[in-house]
Amino acid sequence: xxxxxxxxxxxxxxxxxxxxxxxxxxxxxxxxxxxxxxxxxxxxxxxxxxxxxxxxxxxxxxxxxxxxxxxxxxxxxxxxxxxxxxxxxxxxxxxxxxxxxxxxxxxxxxxxxxxxxxxxxxxxxxxxxxxxxxxxxxxxxxxxxxxxxxxxxxxxxxxxxxxxxxxxxxxxxxxxxxxxxxxxxxxxxxxxxxxxxxxxxxxxxxxxxxxxxxxxxxxxxxxxxxxxxxxxxxxxxxxxxxxxxxxxxxxxxxxxxxxxxxxxxxxxxxxxxxxxxxxxxxxxxxxxxxxxxxxxxxxxxxxxxxxx
Amino acid sequence: xxxxxxxxxxxxxxxxxxxxxxxxxxxxxxxxxxxxxxxxxxxxxxxxxxxxxxxxxxxxxxxxxxxxxxxxxxxxxxxxxxxxxxxxxxxxxxxxxxxxxxxxxxxxxxxxxxxxxxxxxxxxxxxxxxxxxxxxxxxxxxxxxxxxxxxxxxxxxxxxxxxxxxxxxxxxxxxxxxxxxxxxxxxxxxxxxxxxxxxxxxxxxxxxxxxxxxxxxxxxxxxxxxxxxxxxxxxxxxxxxxxxxxxxxxxxxxxxxxxxxxxxxxxxxxxxxxxxxxxxxxxxxxxxxxxxxxxxxxxxxxxxxxxxxxxxxxxxxxxxxxxxxxxxxxxxxxxxxxxxxxxxxxxxxxxxxxxxxxxxxxxxxxxxxxxxxxxxxxxxxxxxxxxxxxxxxxxxxxxxx
Numbered sequence: 001x002x003x004x005x006x007x008x009x010x011x012x013x014x015x016x017x018x019x020x021x022x023x024x025x026x027x028x029x030x031x032x033x034x035x036x037x038x039x040x041x042x043x044x045x046x047x048x049x050x051x052x053x054x055x056x057x058x059x060x061x062x063x064x065x066x067x068x069x070x071x072x073x074x075x076x077x078x079x080x081x082x083x084x085x086x087x088x089x090x091x092x093x094x095x096x097x098x099x100x101x102x103x104x105x106x107x108x109x110x111x112x113x114x115x116x117x118x119x120x121x122x123x124x125x126x127x128x129x130x131x132x133x134x135x136x137x138x139x140x141x142x143x144x145x146x147x148x149x150x151x152x153x154x155x156x157x158x159x160x161x162x163x164x165x166x167x168x169x170x171x172x173x174x175x176x177x178x179x180x181x182x183x184x185x186x187x188x189x190x191x192x193x194x195x196x197x198x199x200x201x202x203x204x205x206x207x208x209x210x211x212x213x214x215x216x217x218x219x220x221x222x223x224x225x226x227x228x229x230x231x232x233x234x235x236x237x238x239x240x241x242x243x244x245x246x247x248x249x250x251x252x253x254x255x256x257x258x259x260x261x262x263x264x265x266x267x268x269x270x271x272x273x274x275x276x277x278x279x280x281x282x283x284x285x286x287x288x289x290x291x292x293x294x295x296x297x298x299x300x301x302x303x304x305x306x307x308x
Numbered sequence: 309x310x311x312x313x314x315x316x317x318x319x320x321x322x323x324x325x326x327x328x329x330x331x332x333x334x335x336x337x338x339x340x341x342x343x344x345x346x347x348x349x350x351x352x353x354x355x356x357x358x359x360x361x362x363x364x365x366x367x368x369x370x371x372x373x374x375x376x377x378x379x380x381x382x383x384x385x386x387x388x389x390x391x392x393x394x395x396x397x398x399x400x401x402x403x404x405x406x407x408x409x410x411x412x413x414x415x416x417x418x419x420x421x422x423x424x425x426x427x428x429x430x431x432x433x434x435x436x437x438x439x440x441x442x443x444x445x446x447x448x449x450x451x452x453x454x455x456x457x458x459x460x461x462x463x464x465x466x467x468x469x470x471x472x473x474x475x476x477x478x479x480x481x482x483x484x485x486x487x488x489x490x491x492x493x494x495x496x497x498x499x500x501x502x503x504x505x506x507x508x509x510x511x512x513x514x515x516x517x518x519x520x521x522x523x524x525x526x527x528x529x530x531x532x533x534x535x536x537x538x539x540x541x542x543x544x545x546x547x548x549x550x551x552x553x554x555x556x557x558x559x560x561x562x563x564x565x566x567x568x569x570x571x572x573x574x575x576x577x578x579x580x581x582x583x584x585x586x587x588x589x590x591x592x593x594x595x596x597x598x599x600x601x602x603x604x605x606x607x608x609x610x611x612x613x614x615x616x617x618x619x620x621x622x623x624x625x626x627x628x629x630x631x632x633x634x635x636x637x638x639x640x641x642x643x644x645x646x647x648x649x650x651x652x653x654x655x656x657x658x659x660x661x662x663x664x665x666x667x668x669x670x671x672x673x674x675x676x677x678x679x680x681x682x683x684x685x686x687x688x689x690x691x692x693x694x695x696x697x698x699x700x701x702x703x704x705x706x707x708x709x
Contacts, residue, residue, distance in 0.1 A: 036411040037350060086595055093349045093532050100525030104576035107447055111570050127425050224418035231411045273433035275426045282422025289415055293405055301406035
C-alpha cells in the first residue's frame with residue numbers, strides 16, 4: 001500500500017465510492033416508489049445531449065456536458081409526457097419509445113462525427129473509464145497534504161464528491177416529506193405537501209447524480225448502483241432509516257470490492273491484465289442482491305399481492 | 309445507392325440481411341404487441357441486456373476449445389441460455405421477494421450487463437485480434453457479414469415469425485381475458501412464458517443486426533405506433549408487424565447504402581420516424597386529427613354564440629365569430645345579419661327556448677341530459693315532441709333587425 005496505490009488506485013476507489021453513495025441514496029426512494037427504471041432511462045437519454053454538447057463546443061469539459069445532459073433529460077421528460085398524453089399510452093411504453101430512440105440518435109451522432117481525439121465513444125458511455133482516472137501528480141500518501149499535488153487530482157473526483165454532498169443535503173432537508181409522501185401519498189397531500197413537486201425534485205436529483213456519475217463510470221454501473229444496493233437493503237429491514245444505512249454499506253462494499261477484484265483479481269488468478277472495474281462493481285452489487293434475495297431477513301412480501 | 313439497397317441490388321449478403329431484418333421486425337412487432345398489452349414491455353429490456361455474458365462465455369468456450377469464437381450459431385446459443393437465466397432471475401425476484409418488477413428488471417439488466425462487460429475485457433486480454441466483432445453485437449453491425457451468418461439471420465427471422473403466427477391466438481386470449489383463457493384450458497402462465505420465449509428468440513436473432521442494447525426498441529415502438537391507427541387488437545398486431553417489418557427492411561437498406569451508418573440505430577430511428585408520423589397523422593388519436601377536431605368544435609361554438617347574439621340583437625365584437633358568420637353568409641363583414649342569418653338566428657333562439665322547456669319537464673329527463681349547448685334538438689326529439697313543446701312556448705315571433 002505505497003505510492004503506487006495512491007497514484008493508481010486511490011482516486012478510482014474514491015470516485016467509485018462517491019458514485020455508489022450518490023446513486024444509492026436516491027435509489028432507495030426510487031425503488032420504494034416503483035420508479036427504479038428512471039435511472040435506466042436517464043442514463044440512456046443523456047448520451048445524445050453529451051454528444052451534441054461535444055459537437056457544439058468541441059471539448060468534453062464539465063459544463064458543456066452537464067448542460068447538454070440536462071437539456072437532453074428535459075427533452076426526454078417533455079417527450080414522454082407528450083407521448084403519454086397525446087397518445088394515451090402507459091408510462092412504461094412511452095419511456096421505452098423515448099429512451100431507446102434518443103440513445104439510438106446519440107449512437108448515430110457519435111458514429112458519424114469525428115470523436116477519435118477525445119474519450120467519447122459508445123463503449124466509454126456504457127462502461128466508463130474508472131481505471132484511467134489516476135492521480136499522476138501524487139508521489140505517495142504525503143501528497144494528500146501537498147497542495148500542488150492535490151491540484152492535479154482528476155476533476156471527476158471533486159465533481160462527484162460535491163454531487164454526493166448535494167444528494168445527502170437534499171435527503172437531509174426533505175427527509176420527512178420524502179418519507180411521508182413515499183409511503184402514503186394521499187396523507188401527504190392531505191397535510192398540504194406538494195407531492196408532485198417533491199417527486200419531480202427527487203427525479204431531478206437522481207438525474208444530476210446520474211449525469212455526474214455517467215462520465216466517470218459509465219451508464220451500466222449507474223443503473224446498478226441506483227437499484228441493487230437499495231433493493232438488497234430493502235430485503236434486510238423494515239425501517240427506512242435502516243434501509244438507507246444498509247444501502248450505503250452495500251454500495252461502499254460493492255465499490256471497494258468490485259474495484260479490488262477487477263484490479264487485482266486477475267493477478268491472483270495468474271492473469272496479467274485487469275478487467276473492467278465498472279462491470280465488476282455492478283457484478284458485486286448483483287451478488288450482494290442475490291445473497292439478500294436468498295437470505296435477507298425481510299425478503300417475504302407481507303400484505304400486498306404478488307401483482308401489486 | 310439507397311435505391312439500389314431498397315431494391316436489393318447490393319449483393320447477396322445485403323439482400324439476405326435486409327430480408328432477415330424485415331422478418332425479424334415483423335416478429336418483433338407482433339411479439340411486442342402482446343408484451344405491450346400485458347403491460348410488460350420493459351421486461352424485454354432485461355432479457356436483451358442479459359444476453360451479453362452468455363455471448364462472451366460462448367466466445368471464450370469456443371475459442372479455448374480451438375474453434376472460431378465468432379461462430380454466430382454458438383454465440384446465439386450462449387445468448388439464449390443467459391437471456392433465459394436473466395428472465396428466471398426477474399421472475400424469482402419479483403415473485404418470491406417483496407421487490408417490485410421494475411426493480412427486478414433494473415437489477416438484472418445492469419448486473420448481467422456489468423458481468424458481460426467484465427467478460428468482454430477478459431476477452432480483449434485473452435487473445436488479441438480474434439475478439440473483433442463482439443462489440444458489433446452491442447449495437448448491431450452488418451458490415452462484412454459472412455454468408456453463413458446472413459443465412460442464419462434470415463432463417464432465424466423466418467422461424468421466429470412462424471412461431472409467432474402459431475402462438476398468436478392463445479397470446480391474444482391471455483392478453484385480453486386471462487380468466488376466460490383459463491376456463492377453456494389455457495394456462496396463462498404457460499402462455500406468458502411462451503411470449504417471453506419469443507422475446508428471447510427475437511433478441512437472439514436480432515443480436516447481429518440490431519444489437520442487444522437497442523433490440524428492445526423494436527419490441528416497444530411498433531405496438532405503440534400501431535395503437536394510434538386502430539382500436540382493434542387484431543389490427544394492432546397486424547399493423548405492429550408491418551411497422552416492424554418496414555423499419556427492419558428500410559433500416560437495413562439505409563445502413564448498407566453508406567459507411568458509418570450502424571445498422572441498429574438506423575433501424576430504431578426508422579421505426580421512431582414512423583412513430584412520429586403516426587403521432588401526428590393518425591386519423592383518430594393523432595395530434596393533427598385532435599387539432600382539427602378542436603377547430604371544428606370551436607367553429608360550432610362560435611357560430612352558435614354568434615347566432616344567439618344576432619337573435620337578441622346584440623352586436624358581435626369577437627373577430628373569429630364575425631369571420632365565421634360572414635363566411636357562412638349569415639352576416640355582413642360589419643356584423644349586420646343577412647336574411648339567411650336572421651332565419652338561422654331565430655331558429656337558434658327558438659331551439660334554446662325549446663331546450664329550456666325540455667329541462668323543466670320530467671318526462672324529457674333523458675333528452676335533457678344530452679344537452680351540451682351545441683346539439684340540434686331535432687337529433688334528440690321527434691318532430692311530434694318538438695311541436696308539443698312549441699305549443700307550450702307559443703307561436704314563432706319574427707326577429708327584427
